[in-house]
Amino acid sequence: MSKAPQATAEPLTHSDSHARPKGVSGKEPFLIGENMTGGYGAADILHGCTLAVEKGQIAVIVGPNGAGKSTAMKAVFGMLNLRGGRVHLDGEDISSLSPQERVRKGMGFVPQVNNVFTSMTVEENLEMGAFIRTDDFRDTMAQVYDLFPILKEKRRQPAGELSGGQRQQVAVGRALMTQPKVLMLDEPTAGVSPIVMDELFDRIIEVARTGISILMVEQNARQALEIADMGYVLVQGANRFTDTGAALMADPDVRRTFLGG
Template sequence: MTLLQANNMRGGYGKADILQDCTITCDRGEVAVIVGPNGAGKSTAIKAIFGMMGLREGEVTFDGETINGLPPQARVEAGMGMVPQTNNVFPGMTVEENLQMGAFLREDGGAGVIDKVYELFPAVFEKRYQHAGELSGGQRQQVAVGRAMMTEPTLLILDEPTAGVSPIVMDELFDRILEIAKTGVAILMVEQNARQALEIADTGYVLVQGQNRFTDTGAALLADKEVRATFLGGDQS
């Protein structure tokens, strides 16, 4: 049974449908990446999956249960974690306080889990007593991912996790994302750095105007001449 099945999603903001019969799936231990041009509906798709936007058509099932209509907090309780692109840390709180905020649903307050986060992100451990607002962009992203991991999600949703970071930091973040996936967590990621993201993707979705234009393995999409020429800035040779 596939962990996440978001089938034939149609919806948007107001009366406009940004998603047009869009389907996204993701299974345990899998990295699924959504790429496409600006305005393609990438972030809208994950907002719909996380319950931040209603759907006019389509069904979202998670771990075998239909979750249409469930608010985001209920989806977190069901096993989803979400890292938004912006405003994803509390700058006036320390790194450790940020992580503890991620454990608000846990009766144990995240005891033991925080050590796993520190092991995954050593730089976060080193900065644990600093305010998050004092960190670099890449370090803040690590804190944001770590906070989402405090609930021990089975699905981690990431919206542009490498936006605004250097190539070296991007590679490090992708390495950590792969480590998380190896523990059995499903990763669903929207990414502007399409070529690099597809290199680590088990499954890739290319969206155009809210529709699935291409769906295949990351490797197959990277090898596709039309995908390279149109969406990855490459030639068709």
Template sequence: MEDDAEPVTGANRETRTWDDSLLAVRDLDAGYGDLQILSDVDLDVRDGEYVTVVGPNGAGKSTVMKSVFGLTNRMAGTLTFAGSDITTTPPEEIIHLGLGYVPQNDNVFTSLSVQENLEMGAYILDEVPQDALETVYDRFPILRERKDQQAGTMSGGQRQMLAMGRALMLEPDLLLLDEPSAGLAPDLVDDMFDRIDRINDDGTAVLMVEQNAKKALRRCDRGYVLVDGQNRYEDAGDALLADQQVRQDFLGG
């Protein structure tokens, strides 16, 4: 955890240079068509790190995730992943580099079975890696129990586990999670975060956008607070939780 990280604000922040960054986003302007959502955004994730992006609704959090995965109009700035410049790389090529993405909505093939969904996660390979499939089933035992069930008949929490499992079939170095607790019953939220913790503990770096900011910041190594499409604060997760200004403005006190 980065205890010496200093909070940064949009007006006076200094660009960080971390030679060991797995993902480095620099001065990113991005949006949809001609509509710009992000302005001058910086973000880093190091190998094995757990990073969370929080902020008010409409701050551009999901746009950051989509931009990293090549799903927006990236207007300016640079993105590098595992030493490769991915600023103009499309999603179908990014996935080959070791980056997995789980969107918030429409993240499973509802007409396919659980196992067929997982096999689709390895579609770029010549054959389904059985060791990766077994690892996913070990992480999410309910998926093994329901491997023949049609995904569209599963609960929201089970679908979310399936979507994560499918993204893990290629054993990515970095997993992007967009609002993984959205729509889950309160008693399932902690369980979902526990599963994400274990994925990170096993060596997969995680970059997560999350509406449940307090729970997310308690678990992550570092956090970013995004406001109006710009960096507002960056610090260790527990430091952001302890910052009175951050708590008052963004975490409900």
């Protein structure tokens, strides 16, 4: 199981099975996947892992390769069967809902790869994002275009012809079309240049400012923790360190082990 809390007395340091009952921090976080245990097949990948994010905040999951970061996030989104633990969104237990049902509950998910419809235009991608909506979504589309002006410029172009960074913008834009309360991003900066990465992070901060909670997995731990309100360091499917982004950045243990000094 996970290691003892390090050099900090924050209540969210550690996620032992029953470490975070409802009452301790006053009120339950907006989205929480609590004590999640499970995997894709017979073997468990997650061992009592807990992730949470508050409204309008950014939570970042970092950790070494194979730590189960993406798996943990997919578990929150219902893409694998949990053997233990539960997921609450806005106080409601959504543990038994399918990913599609969670989308309707206000969760948006951006997969790491194959996250756009390559043969469809940018605008069609956004329309498909809004597929479940029966109301007029032109306002939302305008908001997405405001957030990512380049997409407006390229809205008639097939998404498959865009650059990697632009595609990620389409992917995020598509997920935003349902007006989610929580946006989950699986390594949004994988394979893009540092400049594009910075820009993407800026956009993600902007999204969070509109009141949307962000939960994301990141390979670039240092940069991601810089913008994170809360950071989760996972090792072997369990929480190793949990603290604010700044605190984790300041923690010498975290720095030495996971941020390369």
